[in-house]
Amino acid sequence: MAFENVLLERDGAVAILTVNRPKVLNALNAPTLDELRRAALELRHDDGVRAVILTGAGEKSFIAGADINELAVQTPTTGREHALHGQHVFDLFENLGKPVIAAINGYALGGGCELAMACTLRMAADTARLGQPEINLGIIPGYAGTQRLARLVGKGKAMELILTGVQIEAAEALRIGLVNRVVPAASLMAEARKLAATLAANAPVAMRYIISAINKGLEMPFAEACIFEATLFGLVASTDDMREGTRAFLEKRKADFKGR
């Protein structure tokens, strides 16, 4: 598939998706968002891809937010539609059915922080800076930042970050649980590839169900979420990978999971 604003590479079972507008710090304009949507659909349906890394081109920025040129001319109706469309695209990444690692190589602001939060895991360079600076533009997050940030770091911290619009450093993002890991900037991609390769060797159906159980389960009452988990647990028992994983343990060898 041809893209202009994103790069999509494969390295075995790992796909690397790079937002590629470094001159504007990888800001998300409408065409870029649409390419992310198309790339997400392609990656979801490609069984050869078992883990994805999402990053930004250049050394300075992951994604510096929605493109402010477009925000400056939005109307009430287009603003609502664009927010809903972006939320839909980010949902695709959250529910891709395989792990997506945000490799945060610099600024992750506004829509950039929101997209990172829609990823399954977040690994940040020690030089990265994260935040929801929308308040400084007289607007609010529109790509589900108010919701995902509150779920990730708790209501109090989310209120503080979104109301002040402050940028925080990677170490602080790690401390409050906004990112999973912080690594030296120079080794970010190597570390992200290592983690992606580890995940890509895991049983694909079980990974898909784990992501679904956590994402969907958190939105359900606890008792219903436990029933949902039990149902997925039962389903996973139908897979060849379950038989392979348990047999490999008993035979003291490494499992070879096929995603069936």
Ligand code: CO8
């Ligand atoms: N949109 C468009 N252009 C941008 C953006 C952006 N978000 N961020 C940076 N750029 C451009 C700059 O205008 C500049 O362009 P030029 O070279 O033509 O002047 C170029 O990128 C380089 O940026 P700077 O010169 O500003 O670089 P600095 O190192 O001085 O500063 C910062 C880096 C701090 C990241 C600074 O660029 C900045 O503050 N950027 C804006 C960050 C921001 O406010 N992001 C949030 C945007 S709002 C949002 O994301 C809402 C999401 C929900 C929308 C839902 C409905 C659509």
